[in-house]
Amino acid sequence: DADVTQTPRNRITKTGKRIMLECSQTKGHDRMYWYRQDPGLGLRLIYYSFDVKDINKGEISDGYSVSRQAQAKFSLSLESAIPNQTALYFCASSGTGSAETQYFGPGTRLLVL
Amino acid sequence: ELKVEQNPLFLSMQEGKNYTIYCNYSTTSDRLYWYRQDPGKSLESLFVLLSNGAVKQEGRLMASLDTKARLSTLHITAAVHDLSATYFCAVGSSNTGKLIFGQGTTLQVKP
Numbered sequence: 001d002a003d004v005t006q007t008p009r010n011r012i013t014k015t016g017k018r019i020m021l022e023c024s025q026t027k028g029h030d031r032m033y034w035y036r037q038d039p040g041l042g043l044r045l046i047y048y049s050f051d052v053k054d055i056n057k058g059e060i061s062d063g064y065s066v067s068r069q070a071q072a073k074f075s076l077s078l079e080s081a082i083p084n085q086t087a088l089y090f091c092a093s094s095g096t097g098s099a100e101t102q103y104f105g106p107g108t109r110l111l112v113l
Numbered sequence: 114e115l116k117v118e119q120n121p122l123f124l125s126m127q128e129g130k131n132y133t134i135y136c137n138y139s140t141t142s143d144r145l146y147w148y149r150q151d152p153g154k155s156l157e158s159l160f161v162l163l164s165n166g167a168v169k170q171e172g173r174l175m176a177s178l179d180t181k182a183r184l185s186t187l188h189i190t191a192a193v194h195d196l197s198a199t200y201f202c203a204v205g206s207s208n209t210g211k212l213i214f215g216q217g218t219t220l221q222v223k224p
Contacts (some may be wrong), residue, residue: 006162028133035214040216041216042117042201042216042217043201059213090155090156102146102212107155
């Protein structure tokens with residue numbers, strides 16, 4: 001089974017709708033992250049959380065919110081979706097050691113019409 | 114503000130050839146990562162480089178880090194078709210735990 005899972009894998013929604021993307025990890029990591037990927041722009045950090053009570057904004061947090069329900073779960077919400085939020089969204093997790101890499105989920109492809 | 118730039122952004126090469134992807138970053142950092150992404154797939158960690166002069170090799174890929182020049186390279190030796198993918202470098206800090214990614218380099222290896 002995958003260590004980092006995301007649901008749904010694909011989603012089509014309309015402008016103005018509220019949607020939630022969910023992420024779970026079984027690696028026992030404290031740190032979790034949400035990124036979006038757009039062609040030619042690499043990955044950009046939306047929010048990150050170092051533990052259940054610690055949530056921080058990333059580079060592009062406007063229009064998004066998050067919830068860390070448990071160590072293993074980190075959800076991303078779009079309160080009122082707009083077309084320029086059409087992108088590929090990745091969740092990742094990592095430990096806290098000095099050489100820890102981030103492990104990525106399979107991604108959620110979101111289309112906002 | 115930390116910025117990460119890769120070049121080239123697209124690379125088409127023949128099998129058997131060598132080439133290098135460059136990753137420049139704008140401020141001091143104590144860790145650099147290389148990831149691979151296959152089309153429609155997630156990101157897979159390739160290398161973590163933690164100190165000046167660090168070099169790591171896996172198969173036909175070799176990554177190095179020069180913290181003084183704020184430069185990392187990913188060298189491809191005798192490319193094969195299976196190496197076709199998009200390669201990202203990402204720069205981070207042990208203090209913040211955040212990673213800033215480059216734009217990615219799409220590598221196409223032709224038979």
